[in-house]
Amino acid sequence: MSGDIAVSVHGVKKSFVTAHHVHPVLHGIDIDVAAGDLTYLVGASGSGKTTLVSIMAGILTPSEGTVKLFGTDIFAMDHRHLVDYRLSHIGFIFQQYNLIPTIDAAANAAVPLIARGVNRHDALAAGNRMLERLAIGDQAAKYPHQLSGGQQQRVAIARALVHDPRLVICDEPTAALDARSGRRVMDLLHELAVGEDRACVIVTHDNRIFDFADRILVMEDGLITHDGKEVPVEEDMDGTA
Amino acid sequence: MLWIAIRMLTGDRQKFFGLVFGIAFSTLLITQQLTLFVNFLGRGTTAVYNISSNDIWVMDPVSRTPDTALAMPSTALERVRSVDGVEWAAPHLREGATVRTPDGDLERVTIIGVDDTSLVGLPDAIIAGDRNALAMPDSVIIDSVGTARLFGEEVDPIGTRLELNDRRAVIRGIVDAEPTFTSQVILYTRYSNALTYVPGARNRLTFILVRATDGTDPQALVDRIESETGLRARTREQFARDGVDYLIENTGIPLNFGITVTLGFIIGITIVGLTFSLFIRDNIKQFGALKAIGVRNHMIRKMVRAQAAVVGLIGYGFGVFGATLFIKLFEDDPTFKGFYTPWQIPLLSLFAVFVILAITGYFSLRPVLRVDPAEVFR
Ligand SMILES: Nc1ncnc2c1ncn2[C@@H]1O[C@H](COP(=O)(O)OP(=O)(O)OP(=O)(O)O)[C@@H](O)[C@H]1O
Ligand SMILES: [Mg+2]
Numbered sequence: 001m002s003g004d005i006a007v008s009v010h011g012v013k014k015s016f017v018t019a020h021h022v023h024p025v026l027h028g029i030d031i032d033v034a035a036g037d038l039t040y041l042v043g044a045s046g047s048g049k050t051t052l053v054s055i056m057a058g059i060l061t062p063s064e065g066t067v068k069l070f071g072t073d074i075f076a077m078d079h080r081h082l083v084d085y086r087l088s089h090i091g092f093i094f095q096q097y098n099l100i101p102t103i104d105a106a107a108n109a110a111v112p113l114i115a116r117g118v119n120r121h122d123a124l125a126a127g128n129r130m131l132e133r134l135a136i137g138d139q140a141a142k143y144p145h146q147l148s149g150g151q152q153q154r155v156a157i158a159r160a161l162v163h164d165p166r167l168v169i170c171d172e173p174t175a176a177l178d179a180r181s182g183r184r185v186m187d188l189l190h191e192l193a194v195g196e197d198r199a200c201v202i203v204t205h206d207n208r209i210f211d212f213a214d215r216i217l218v219m220e221d222g223l224i225t226h227d228g229k230e231v232p233v234e235e236d237m238d239g240t241a
Numbered sequence: 242m243l244w245i246a247i248r249m250l251t252g253d254r255q256k257f258f259g260l261v262f263g264i265a266f267s268t269l270l271i272t273q274q275l276t277l278f279v280n281f282l283g284r285g286t287t288a289v290y291n292i293s294s295n296d297i298w299v300m301d302p303v304s305r306t307p308d309t310a311l312a313m314p315s316t317a318l319e320r321v322r323s324v325d326g327v328e329w330a331a332p333h334l335r336e337g338a339t340v341r342t343p344d345g346d347l348e349r350v351t352i353i354g355v356d357d358t359s360l361v362g363l364p365d366a367i368i369a370g371d372r373n374a375l376a377m378p379d380s381v382i383i384d385s386v387g388t389a390r391l392f393g394e395e396v397d398p399i400g401t402r403l404e405l406n407d408r409r410a411v412i413r414g415i416v417d418a419e420p421t422f423t424s425q426v427i428l429y430t431r432y433s434n435a436l437t438y439v440p441g442a443r444n445r446l447t448f449i450l451v452r453a454t455d456g457t458d459p460q461a462l463v464d465r466i467e468s469e470t471g472l473r474a475r476t477r478e479q480f481a482r483d484g485v486d487y488l489i490e491n492t493g494i495p496l497n498f499g500i501t502v503t504l505g506f507i508i509g510i511t512i513v514g515l516t517f518s519l520f521i522r523d524n525i526k527q528f529g530a531l532k533a534i535g536v537r538n539h540m541i542r543k544m545v546r547a548q549a550a551v552v553g554l555i556g557y558g559f560g561v562f563g564a565t566l567f568i569k570l571f572e573d574d575p576t577f578k579g580f581y582t583p584w585q586i587p588l589l590s591l592f593a594v595f596v597i598l599a600i601t602g603y604f605s606l607r608p609v610l611r612v613d614p615a616e617v618f619r
Contacts, residue, residue, distance in 0.1 A: 059533045060615035080537060087535025098530035098617055102252020103245060114242055115536045159534075 005068075006167060006199030007033035007056055012065030014051055025051050027222040029065070033201060038194050038212055041203045042231065043219030049203045050095065050171055052219070056201060057169040058086050069167055070197075087115055091160035091193070093170040097152050099144040099159075105131060105151075106140040109158035116163065130158040133188060135181075149176040157185060161192050168193035170202040179208050186212045207231070242536070246544035247551055249524055256523075259516040260552040261559065264594055267509025268560020271502050271590040272582070273567050278498035280580040284422035285484030288335075289477055291364045291418045295450035296459045298480045299330070299466055302473045304447075306480075306487045307335055308351075308421065312444040313472065320470045321449050326457040327466075331356035332432045333448040336439045340426070341404040342391055350387070350426040352405070354435025361450055363416065363429050370399050370414025375431050381405070382414040386575040387426030403428075406438050419579045422488060506593055513552075514601040521545070521605040528609045529617030538610050545606050549598040557594050561587050 014026040025048045033039050041049050054060035056067060058074045067074055069089065074082055091112075099108045107114075110127030114120065131140050134154040136147075144152055153176045160168060168189065174182035186209050193200035202213075210216070210231060218226035251257050288307035289298070299321050304310035312334075321330045334354030341347055355362030360372060363382065374380055383391070383398060392398050403410045405428065416429065430438065436445055451474070453462045459476045466474040475483065489495055521528075528541060564582065571577040 054615045057533075060613075083532070083535050083537050085535075086533070090535075092533060094533075096526070096617065098526045100245065100249060100524075100527045100530075102248050107245070107248075111245070111531070112534050114245065115531065115534060115540070120244065 004035045004070075004197075005032045006035040006037075006070055007031070007201065008066075008068040009033075009052075009056065010066050010068075012052070012055060012062045012067065014048075014055060014060070015063050025222050026055075026062070029222075029224060031217065031224060031227075033199050033215075035070075035199050036194060036196055037199055037214040038190060039199070039201045040210070040213040040216045041201060041219060042205065042216060047219040048222045049219055053169045053171060053201060053203055057090050057092060057167070058082050059092075087112060088163075089166045091163070091165035091168040093153075093157050093160045093168070093173045095171045095175075097144075097156040099152060099155055101144050104141050104143055105136070105147065105155045105158075108144065108155050109140075109162050111159055112163040126162055127158065130162045131155065134158055135184060150178070150181055153177065154181075154185065157188075161188075164192075166198045168198075168200045170200070170204075172204060172206075173202060174204065174206050174209055182206060182209055242540055242544060243547045246547045249527070249544075250520070250548040250551060253520060253523065256516050256520040257552070260513055260520070261556040263509055263512030263516060264553055264556025264597065265559035265563065266512065267505050267597060268557050268590045268594055269563040269567075270505030270508070271593050272561055272564035272586055274498050274501045274505065275586045275589060276564065276568065276580065276582045278494065278502075279583060279586065280577070281422065281494055281498075282485050282488055284420065285486075285488040286481035287419040287421050289481040289484060292362055292450065293365060294361055294452065295331070295477065296453045297451040297463055297466070297474055297476055299449040299451055299470075299472050299474045300447070302471070304473060306484045307448075308423075309487065310335060310447050313446045313449075314444050315446050317446060317470065317472060318449055321451060321466060321472070324462070324466050324469050326454050326462045328452040328454045328457075329359070329361075330452075331359060331361040331450045332446050333362045333450050334432055334435045334439065334445055335447040336435070336445070338406045338428075338438060340391075340406075340410075340428070343401060343403075348391060348426055350405070350428055351421075352435055352438055353427060353429045354432035354439075355429055356450075357431045357433050360431075364418040366417040368415050368417045369397070370412075372414060374413035375429070375434075377411075377413065379409050379411050379434070380413040381410045381428040381430045382416055383412050384418045384420070384427040384429075385415055386418075386420040386424060386578055387428070388415055389575045390424070390426055406440075408438055410438070420575060422492075424576055506597070509593070509597045510600060513597055514604065517549075517601045517605045518608075521609055525608060525612055526617045529612045529614050532612065533614035533617065541609055542606060545602055545609065549602045553594050553598045557591060560590065560594075 009029050009031045012026055012029040015022045015024040029052060043049055055062045061075060074085060106124050106127040109130050110123040113123035113126055128140050131137050134157060136151050136154050139147055139151055157173060174185055189200055190212060216228060216231050217224050301311040301313045318330060318332055336352050338350050338352045339347055340350045363372060368385060388398050398412045401412045439445055453459050463474040463476055568580055
């Protein structure tokens with residue numbers, strides 16, 4: 001199943017500097033994510049999961065360390081190239097969907113293609129197709145506020161996948177979904193985001209979908225404390241670690 | 242991407258209308274007030290431009306404008322006529338008087354005495370009656386705005402008797418002339434007749450209207466008249482300009498209109514600035530998401546610029562339309578007779594709109610360019 005290294009995180013530390021003090025969040029992370037793997041990142045709230053995947057996705061700069069995506073050191077690029085790199089190679093599904101309220105679901109799903117300069121007609125067609133695969137094709141003409149939370153989340157997922165990115169980063173992609181929709185999304189992620197030349201990293205608390213994982217990483221207080229096929233039994237997913 | 246920007250804008254009805262309103266309001270105020278300003282100042286030139294046949298106005302050295310003039314002794318006329326290059330010179334009297342209407346109302350009027358034989362000094366466009374009727378005793382010709390003031394629009398004033406400085410005057414015609422700044426009623430009569438209406442004073446020759454012979458440069462003739470007669474002479478254009486300068490220096494017009502135009506600009510900046518930054522703040526997360534996905538700041542800037550351009554063009558359109566409508570609505574009001582909008586004014590308000598949007602857009606854009614894409618996803 002595992003192939004080349006898709007994501008290589010080395011010595012990554014991150015501290016948030018506020019007006020009065022420095023708040024260290026990541027204390028030194030080293031992980032290699034193999035292409036073809038569906039990797040889960042689990043851990044208590046506040047342990048640094050979102051921070052870590054934001055760095056992997058190139059939208060947050062680490063205080064120390066390097067991140068290579070498919071061999072490219074993304075923080076060695078200048079800012080503009082990094083932005084372009086994200087547009088071409090990375091898909092995001094984050095805790096907040098941040099859909100554009102004044103354009104319909106299909107257009108929201110098509111945003112990465114439109115941003116790349118694909119003409120509107122083709123982009124919307126691709127957005128529609130992706131919504132269909134997520135079983136909300138009939139909602140394509142609705143605006144975000146006319147959709148349920150789960151439907152909005154699927155629009156966000158469609159937006160993350162529509163441009164066929166090599167790395168898909170998901171932060172709680174199934175949190176707002178019922179078990180069946182959740183599994184359906186995971187099926188789709190498995191189909192679209194996992195492959196020889198691509199990888200998918202998912203932050204989740206949702207133990208209903210743990211069986212999809214090829215690898216599970218557990219975070220505690222800014223460190224990876226477990227790396228394996230299964231969740232350790234003693235791990236209390238909702239606890240405060 | 243730009244159509245998404247436009248949809249972001251137009252989808253938020255309230256703010257979109259607020260922005261368009263702000264721009265439209267500023268445009269309307271600036272265009273309309275500048276139009277009034279220019280046209281009211283233009284009233285300083287009407288006394289000169291209502292008369293088309295002379296090239297030069299000659300007057301006492303202390304006279305400044307058609308309405309602030311000291312009369313000369315009647316001998317001045319012969320002295321001017323003897324200057325080389327003068328084709329003809331006609332006496333011109335301009336004097337205030339009081340008229341009592343048939344209803345018994347009192348009204349301040351301006352009496353203009355025109356050359357007895359040539360009628361030089363009388364505006365060309367007669368809209369009722371006959372200019373030659375001035376030859377009859379006690380005849381006067383009234384201007385169209387004066388008719389409206391004295392009698393209203395419906396009444397035909399021809400044949401009406403007036404008491405002009407306690408002497409009889411009969412209206413024999415109406416000329417189409419633009420009102421002066423004060424919009425006073427103007428009664429034209431023969432110079433010799435005018436002398437009887439304006440008794441007493443020794444000197445009653447307010448101006449001498451001069452025509453230069455063919456091939457004589459008016460400016461050269463002006464200089465010659467001044468040096469040979471010791472009187473003051475101005476070309477038509479100079480004297481018209483003097484009228485405008487007088488209004489600028491002696492009325493509150495520039496200050497008042499200046500204040501209103503400035504207010505229009507400030508209100509525009511305020512409404513548009515506040516609404517625009519609210520709009521941007523509402524959409525900051527979406528902009529952040531776009532940045533995370535991989536939209537460059539360069540494109541974000543273009544998007545905000547497109548939004549500003551749409552607001553600007555629509556608002557400007559409404560504003561200019563409103564200002565035009567205003568002028569149209571008051572077209573028939575004597576106060577606004579002949580008002581028009583010079584092409585420079587809409588251009589000036591377009592520039593003001595541009596400045597308003599450039600300033601507010603710049604300040605609204607800053608938080609978007611600064612927003613950290615990682616922030617919006619937490
Ligand atoms: N911009 C920031 N400034 C200061 N502190 C921050 C910032 N972002 C995150 N933190 C802190 O870093 C820590 C980790 O945050 P992070 O969002 O990565 O947690 P998480 O594991 O994703 O939690 P959850 O499961 O609740 O989403 C938290 O203590 C948070 O307060
Ligand atoms: Mg998180």
